[in-house]
Amino acid sequence: MVRTRTTTGKAAVHATAIAAVAALTLSACGGGGNAATTAEAAPVATDRDIELSLVWWGDDDRANRYEEAVKLFEEKYPNIDVKPQFQAWDDYWTARTTEAAGQTLPDVFQMDLAYIHQYASNNQLLDLSSQVGVNLETGDYDETLLGSGSVNGGQFGIPTSTNTLGMFYHQDLLDELGIEPPAEGLTWDEYDAWLREVSEAGADKDPQVYGGTDYTGALWIFIQWLVQQGKAPFAEDGSPAFEKADLVAWVERSQPLRDDKVFFPIQRAKQVEPLGGMQVGQATTEITWDNMLAGYAAGAGTENLGILPVPTGADGSQQFWKPSMLLSSSANTDEPDAAAALIDFLVNDPEVGKIFGTSKGVPAVAAQKDAMELAEGSIDSKIVTYEEEVADLVTAETPLPGEGYGVVEAEFKRLGEELAYGNINAEEFADQWFQSAEANLGGE
Amino acid sequence: MSETSYPSPTALGAGTAPRADRDHSSSSKARQRRRTGSVIFHVAVLAIAVVILYPGVWMLMSTFKPNGDIVGNVNLWPETWTLDNYVSALSGIGGISFWTFVLNSLILAVGSVVGVVLSSTVSAYAFARISFPGRGVYFAIMIGTMLLPFHVVIIPQYILFNSMGMVNTFLPLLAPKFLATEAFFVFLMVQFLRGLPRELDEAARIDGCGHWGIFRLVLLPLMRPAVITSSIFAFIWSWNDFLGPLLYLKQPDTYPLPIALRMYVDQTSISDYGAQMAMAVLALLPVLLFFVLFQRYLVDGVATQGLKG
């Protein structure tokens, strides 16, 4: 009797709960089959009006460039009306997740390596392979580069451009201090020593000038460092392929610099956000993606910034290309043909290449790259020259992040801050990050 | 501080009648005490006023300073005056006009006022004037929702509105207003209605009015002060609301001002404090205007809320 009562009680609770969530599962479970959009690709219809939504992350500068590019596209396809929209990075991904849940992702939108697995494996993205040769040309692409947009055999994103890590330096600041920029090909330890030298020289400046910002909390830089040691960062299923000890070693190797307050202090860094130490003229170097140079120049108020390869490991730089600004389309788009045509236009059209320059990275397609007007000493020409020069150093395969990378990357950054404030040590850093990695990376 | 408020008994002497202090024609000694008391009062109150007002005045004046001269400048008065900050603030963000944000804020705020007034007056009438079984329980629940942390409903509400495809529309922000979920307003009106004599209802009933008639023709017109107070609060709260739009509005052309302001802080590649401040001031302008015009209603509304609990 008792038994019956509990089970029915449970069943009742369960039934109520089911009723309560019925509405949400109805839509949430729809992610499975999207048979409707797997229809044959056909050339874009020209006999009817088509509306496309186009969404990207970025700032107002990028907005202006997109607007120009869209205008050209609409001239080419007068029956297509493109509705552009944009958000900042964080908001962008919360907005996309919401739309994904409601099956209302935009027709065309920017995608990042950190998220493409998650969206593709949840059946949110349009497989563009059937569009190749119809509305979308990928003939000019390097195979591996294009491969970065494929998940489980489907082509879910087309990369617009490539980035690689680089070390920016602030020439004016270094001139003031009378210090030469770091030598090319220096090791991490040499770089650290150089940082010390600059921070000592800049100690009596007002405001104080530091050698560089703390690079420890950037997951990509850690990955670069791992790759330099011949280690693969991720396993097949996206889980970390390195050991906790590797992470501890990474954090500990830069610890003396934190202890001796060599890095641009975190207290300052938090206050000048969203700018960085280099942009406010208080740090002379920073390691980041090379396409960021334009933004740094705008913030620093000078174009007199230089760019060098990242510090080297035992077997040289071992840099890698990171395909960036992929373009994807929703699995639920009503206009797969037009969406593919828009993606094609944005990645292949030479005029578009001219409009964007290197602001999204160096264009992946040669026609776009060649169309850029590179003024001597301009930011664009610096980045293109850098990528040409560094091409020999790019010897490693791109480590492709899997599902959940976005979350663990943010956690890495957060732990980097805690570390900089001295709230945690290397062990705790590694423990907490692996905890997050376990919860978020690598399959179910 | 209590010592400035009350006359000290030592000065009055043991035998003096307590009335002496209140009597204006009393001894010059007492008058003098009153005067020094008054001086102390004004000095103290003015000091507080300076502290209270400084951030606001500083913000306002900052908008007229050149961009580089804002953060470090403690002085209120700009050395050089400029309107550049307003020019860049009014130029909008990423192709979206500043007025789009204003319009969105206005739609939300006016919609909230309409929703709150319609739903709260009606519900309050039921609570205050109609006796039916269960009313006490409902009233207790209504009061209880005032103490409920909103956290427990935002996630399911979000899931609900999302599943109905209402994200990126104003509906999730307005629907609760039309359904009287803001217990504060219902409560305020219930209290007000309880203060109106029942004889009015009876008289109207004798004249043949039903509940709707009593509500619509007799009580609603008398509820004007409560309706005005509620409207102003509803407007201001909606105007300043951040979390709601943050959750439900993801497309820049649907942003109300607070979200636009936040986007502005995040997305300008150079730190443009001037324009940020100018936009912040513009965003506060309607609130301040309402405050200046209706301060009595607002302050009295708050005061009654506390007393009639």
Next chain:
Amino acid sequence: MSATTTERGQAAGRGSARGTTATSAPARGGAGRSPRKRSDIRAGYAFLSPWLLGFGLLTAGPMLMSLYLAFTDYNLFEAPEFVGIDNFTTLFADPRFLKSAQVTAIYVLVGVPVKLAAALAVALLLNAKHRGQGAYRSMFYAPSLIGASVSVAIVWRAMFIDDGIADQVQQFFGLPGGGWVGDPNMTMPMMILLAVWQFGAPMVIFLAGLKQIPAELLEAAEVDGAGPIRRFISVTIPLLSPVLFFNLLLETIGAFQVFSSAFIISGGTGGPADSTLFYTFYLYIKGFTEFRMGYASAMAWVLVLVVGIITAVLFRTSRAWVHYTGDVR
């Protein structure tokens, strides 16, 4: 709560339901029995329908749903998966959750008393009848109206940044410089100052309460030889206790819900070093940026329990220190 009545209440209060305690709201007007009664029931539900609908759809229903979700793993994409009490066990092992609980607790435990003390002090000051009292009252109230807005958060940040006003004041007094925004130890004082700056709303309520205290009582105490402090403690405070209780309850619950100022001041991160990671903020991050709806629902219910316990404790202890005059319960 308080049973004090305003002038209007006294003038017109005869016919109105005076026992304002919710549950005991007497069904008055029951003079004309059954036919009217039935129409009253119909009218009652008709008039109450917006609220009933809202309560059912937007409060009670969602509460049940989040209670269910708290025991599931749910990310909006796949159907909720029942996981038992996993969310709760993970919660109490999650360092960031514990941090957010700590941050919020400090904010409530320090911020609320300081704010109420400031409100009471200024209310006492303003209660002395002097010219301009009304104007000051309005002026002091103004920050309460705008304090939670994004605009004010932006200004606050600018004031407490390196070389900002707070920094300059510190340096003027020979204290070590540096902005508060980047220092995890100083962001909490900064948030509390922002809360205290909004002392106006409780002050207005205190002031209204003070006006209810009969001058005769204070005078009588004075005749008995009570000094100002004694009068404050023995007469003012007890008579003000219902209002004090009301403010305490309201401010405590309000303090648990702080979000937008922390969001703006920390640039949407809850930093530096999670020092402004308020409970609401962490719930937002878990629920709406990581989309771990089950986990966030578990957090919400933990908060409901905590707030529920605090409210219950406040009501319990209030019997000992809150004195109701007039209507005897």
